Amino acid sequence: MGLVIHQEKIDPAAGEKLVSICPFGAISYDGKLHISSACKMCKLCVKKGPEGAVTFEEEAPAAVCNKDEWKGVAVFAEQRRGRVHPVSLELVGKARELVKVTGHPVLALLIGSNVREAAEELLSYGVDRVYVYDDPALQDFVITPYANAFADFIERVKPSSILVGATVLGRSLAPKVAARVRAGLTADCTMLEMKENTDLVQIRPAFGGNIMARIVTPNTRPQFCTVRYKIFSAPEKEAPHGEIVSMALPAEKLAGKTEVLRTVKKPEETDISDAEVILAVGRGVKSRDDLEFIAGIAEKLGAKLACTRPLVEAGWFDAKHQIGLSGRTVKPKLIITAGVSGSVQFAAGMRSSDVIIAINNDPNASVFDIAHYGFVGDLYEILPKLAEKMGG
Amino acid sequence: MDLIVCVKQVPGTTNVEVDPVTGVLKRDGVAGKLNPYDLFALEAAFRIREKTGGTVRTLSMGPNQAVQSLRETLAMGADSAVLLSDRKFAGADVQATSYAIQSGIRAMGGFDLILCGKQTTDGDTAQVGAEVAEMLGIEHATNVSEISEITKDSITVTFSLDDVLQMQKMSLPCLITLEKDAFTPRLPSFRRMKAIKEEQITVLTAADLPGLEEKRCGLKGSPTQVEKIFPPEKNSDKETFRGTSDELSETLYGLLKAKKFI
Structure with missing residues (x-):
């Protein structure tokens, strides 16, 4: 071929x-x-x-596995100390939409220690079956036992699609498991659709540029993907109808070559992921000194200041402030972008914001394609005048 | 300690567009550069070598031009470099890429530790390191921000996991991916760049990799397939304002007020 x-x-x-x-x-x-x-x-x-x-x-057509043997859209329900990560609930919401096409069940995989309550919480979001690996050895995230449990689940339950949150844990675990079962894995999907033949259509920005790719896994199962936090929406809670299935691993599969020495809670820091209002700046900002007046305007707006990748690469901002595929995904009530051209990378990290206002002096900037309200003008003129009107 | 650092040459620009009429990709002929995230993995490797002695070898997969990025790693201080280059590797997804890279690593002989950047700036998947580790049958840790101890048979690393920092001791050999800013990378040395000898760089093709299954390489070995590429959807429900800065700031102020943001 x-x-x-x-x-x-x-x-x-x-x-x-x-x-x-x-x-x-x-x-x-x-x-x-x-x-x-x-x-x-x-x-x-x-x-x-x-x-x-x-x-x-094409050489001989690729061998296609028997897709009928693989049923269900499974969500890896990431938890820590019994608390389900909100991205997993968002994926349950998406899984429920996807199975409307195929009539498959929505499954959840839960790995941890003392996670009964988390399993019940998943049922209240409409999961049909929660498969639980509950063992003290799974208290902390240790790669080998977690991967063993995940692979055991795949082998015994045979889910057709598996959705994993693109957290640090998810992005570490999913590729290890996908490599073991030789499954296709698509990172950071921004849209998911289901075909009637159970092929999962995975859409994500590709080639590092302003292009979207529709990706499918036509010949093999399961089909794996990861999705960022705040791309989809969690469903409403409802009266549970599903069941909890207890799973167990033999002792030798619970051991690995890694020993967790300690976990320390990180100091609280302002995280742009949770901000309700964001002012995002890009290469339109001419010098680092200008960030001071921009920060002042952000404060007046009650906004967190965020930026695009080039400003992080220039050393003007810490990476924690970066919006985009290689930074944070945000979903605020309002985002104002100033001097941001709007690459697909950036857009992927903020396009589900409720209201998007863009200020850019280039009328052809792609940011205007995603903005609800576009202002074609100079941020150095518009922002100070806005600040003036807001007083103080 | 035998250290291998996986690196990638990425486009010098991320400015790629689809021509809306023809659907053809437009990409400027800008030279490639070393993936910036790989610099932190290289620096980590150099610092380990300073403590334990040993060698730092770099490995990349890509077209022949990627030799340029490997030369850069030599100028920074790597001892030797290997490039996997073959059209048979073209069109590889995460799995087929990882398969080719692990075949390359096996061909390089033994190692104690493999280091990777946490992701590339073009593919952005952050998945290849973990898949390579699984295929080599070793454990891995991603997004490592600190290496606190290294002995002849273990490494102690810290990484961020949601709202906690987890410190763990891993047996060698293993693979780690380094968080951005874990270390301040050194600059390539002009003197070293001048002193690079051709024999420091080995180019391997598919035929040079023992036991390589060609059906697991490239497009053929990729379970995921790109069905279609398309320009991103535009927001149809939108308004654009033009005018003087006085008019624009007035409109913006009115809009924010009407939406109750101020």
């Missing part, structure tokens, strides 16, 4: 066209066409290039 170059169909003009089509600079032409290892298999050369010049040859 792969790209096949048909040199006989490629004249210099066709060669040049193909070189220009490739977004990754993987194609070169020197009388013969070459495709280098920079190729990302986007197949644009096949689709947009001269007819028949480069073709995509």
Whole structure:
């Protein structure tokens, strides 16, 4: 399987066209066409290039597993000291939407020690079956026993899709388990849809740029994905109808080569993830000194100050203030962006905010595509005048 | 101590757009750079080597141009570097990428510790390190912000887990991914850059990796497949205001007031 170059169909003009089509600079032409290892298999050369010049040859069609053997949308319910992480409840909400297409049950996997109450809480959010691995050895997050429990759940329950919160724990555990069961894993999905054939459609920003990708796992099960906190919404509580299923692991599977020495509560710090109002700034801010007047305006608005990745890379802000796929996801009641161009990376971290106001002097900035209210103008003029009107 | 640092060359810019008419990706021909998160893993490795002695080898997968990023790691102080480069690796998702990298690591012989950046700035998945560890049959820890002790058979690390910091002692060999700012990375040295010898860099193709199953590489070895790429949805329900800064600030003030934000 792969790209096949048909040199006989490629004249210099066709060669040049193909070189220009490739977004990754993987194609070169020197009388013969070459495709280098920079190729990302986007197949644009096949689709947009001269007819028949480069073709995509499939080998024997890939073996498809029996999808009927895999049932249910499972949520990994992350908990600590018995408290279910809110991202897991949001995923339960999404799972309930997804199963409307397939009629599958909503499942939850709970791993920990003394987690009966957490299991009951999950039922009250409409989970059909909560599978519980409850053992003192699972009190702290230790990678091997957690992965063993997760893999045991997959082997015995055979869920079709598995949704995991993209927390530090989830992003550490999900890939380990996915590698073990050789499952496809898609990180940080921002939208999920279900096909009737139980293929999970996973949508996320891709290629590091302003592009969304629809990703599917057509031939294998289970299909794994992680989703950030505050992308979806938790469902309303309801009268529980589901059941709790106790699971157990043999002692040797509860041991690992890691010993937790201690866990210390982190000092409280202001976290932009929980802010109700945010003022976010980007490269439109000309100098670090200007942050002072901007911080003053944030204070007047009762807003937390946040920023885009370039300002963190410039050392102007701590990474904790960064919004975006590689920073925090936020869902405030109001976000005002000033001097932010609005890359997909950034947008992925804030597009579900209730009200988005964007200020940018470039009318073509992509931030205006996601803003509810766009102000085409200079932040250095608009913000001080706004502050004036607000008094003080 | 034998240390391996996995690094990646990423695009110098994240400015990629889809042409809305043709659906073709537009990417400027900007040179690649070393993934910035990898610098912290490199620095951690150099500091461990200063304490325990041993070697720091770097490993990357990518097109031939990625040699440039490996040279940078040598100029920072790595002893040698390996590049996995083959069209057979193209189109790899997380699993197929991890498979190729773990095959490369196996081909490099023994190791005590593998270090990775916490994620790349292009793929942004933060998953490859953990998958590589599982395929090598070793344990891992992600987002490590502190290394407090290293002995010949263990490493003690701290990482942030939601609202707590967890400190744990792990047996070697294992894999860790380093949090941004865990250490202040050193700069490449011009003197070292000049002194790089060709034999410090080895380029391996699929054929050079013993026991490699080709069906687990590249697009073919990827359980996930990109069905379609498309520009992000625009918010259809929106208003755009233009005018003088007086008008705009007045409108903004009125809007915030009407929505009861002030």
